[in-house]
Amino acid sequence: MKGPLFSIRMQASLHGRHLSGAEHLSTAEDLERLAAGMVKRALGHMRGRAEKIQLTIEEVATGQIDYGALPDLHTYLVDDYHQGRRAAAAILLKSGVSSLAIDGAMAAMASGAAPDGRSMRGAMLIDAKNGNRLEPDQARGVRVSRMDLTEQAQQELILGLQALGLDNAHVREALTLAAKVLTTPGIVAELCWSDDPGYTAGYVASAQQGYVRFPHLKPIGDERGGRAFFLASGEQDLSELIDYLQTKPMLFDRIGQLYRAQPWGEEL
Ligand code: AMP
Numbered sequence: 001m002k003g004p005l006f007s008i009r010m011q012a013s014l015h016g017r018h019l020s021g022a023e024h025l026s027t028a029e030d031l032e033r034l035a036a037g038m039v040k041r042a043l044g045h046m047r048g049r050a051e052k053i054q055l056t057i058e059e060v061a062t063g064q065i066d067y068g069a070l071p072d073l074h075t076y077l078v079d080d081y082h083q084g085r086r087a088a089a090a091i092l093l094k095s096g097v098s099s100l101a102i103d104g105a106m107a108a109m110a111s112g113a114a115p116d117g118r119s120m121r122g123a124m125l126i127d128a129k130n131g132n133r134l135e136p137d138q139a140r141g142v143r144v145s146r147m148d149l150t151e152q153a154q155q156e157l158i159l160g161l162q163a164l165g166l167d168n169a170h171v172r173e174a175l176t177l178a179a180k181v182l183t184t185p186g187i188v189a190e191l192c193w194s195d196d197p198g199y200t201a202g203y204v205a206s207a208q209q210g211y212v213r214f215p216h217l218k219p220i221g222d223e224r225g226g227r228a229f230f231l232a233s234g235e236q237d238l239s240e241l242i243d244y245l246q247t248k249p250m251l252f253d254r255i256g257q258l259y260r261a262q263p264w265g266e267e268l
Pocket of ligand 1: 021119120121122123141142143144145174177192193194195196225226227
């Protein structure tokens with residue numbers, strides 16, 4: 001990507017509530033095309049047409065951008081979301097998250113992690129040992145921002161995902177978001193399932209296990225989804241960690257291995 005880069009972010013709401021969001025890092029030439037795509041997405045969302053759409057475009061200082069690689073992608077086939085959540089919990093446990101923290105995160109996401117019982121706009125921050133919630137605002141959560149793929153990495157990812165029958169914006173964007181989360185000092189793992197009622201897949205990501213997808217982490221039709229970032233217990237500076245997630249610009253110029261789906265075996 002040549003020339004200065006811009007962060008372009010979209011937030012859309014309906015009836016005063018968060019509906020949809022999107023993120024890119026882009027050259028000046030590409031901003032118009034991306035903005036048009038974001039507006040289209042906000043107007044055509046599964047849960048309704050946005051009433052308010054906010055676009056924010058800010059130049060990013062080139063020297064601040066860090067480069068990195070996407071994690072490897074695995075898909076484990078599960079029969080239903082019950083099995084999916086058991087499998088996700090097993091991976092999180094292997095990644096150093098306690099059962100207490102896993103159960104707390106899943107219970108919060110399943111019942112709507114915001115104080116009004118709806119989905120949050122961003123992610124929960126959860127202490128990986130004692131399960132305490134650490135995000136300062138439990139309705140907003142923390143939104144990861146200013147990350148994207150280089151054009152070449154994007155093309156490689158599209159081709160690789162197409163070969164697996166998996167190419168869609170959900171997977172590409174979630175993989176990019178998870179990649180940034182995994183570079184964040186102090187975060188050991190992430191758990192996510194979507195708030196789109198028609199999209200039941202979700203994932204767990206960690207440095208050791210990579211990005212591990214499950215086709216079912218919630219029942220079809222459920223509007224409750226969320227994200228949990230599990231923090232290594234200790235004395236990490238919370239405001240520094242939040243600032244990194246929200247503002248550190250990261251471009252991923254390499255993709256990881258993309259593995260074919262395989263049945264989940266409880267022994268993994
Ligand atoms: P989605 O995968 O877009 O359906 O989002 C699922 C959930 O992840 C949402 O309900 C939010 O709680 C959270 N989320 C969405 N986008 C972000 C983001 N950029 N940063 C942190 N959390 C997010």
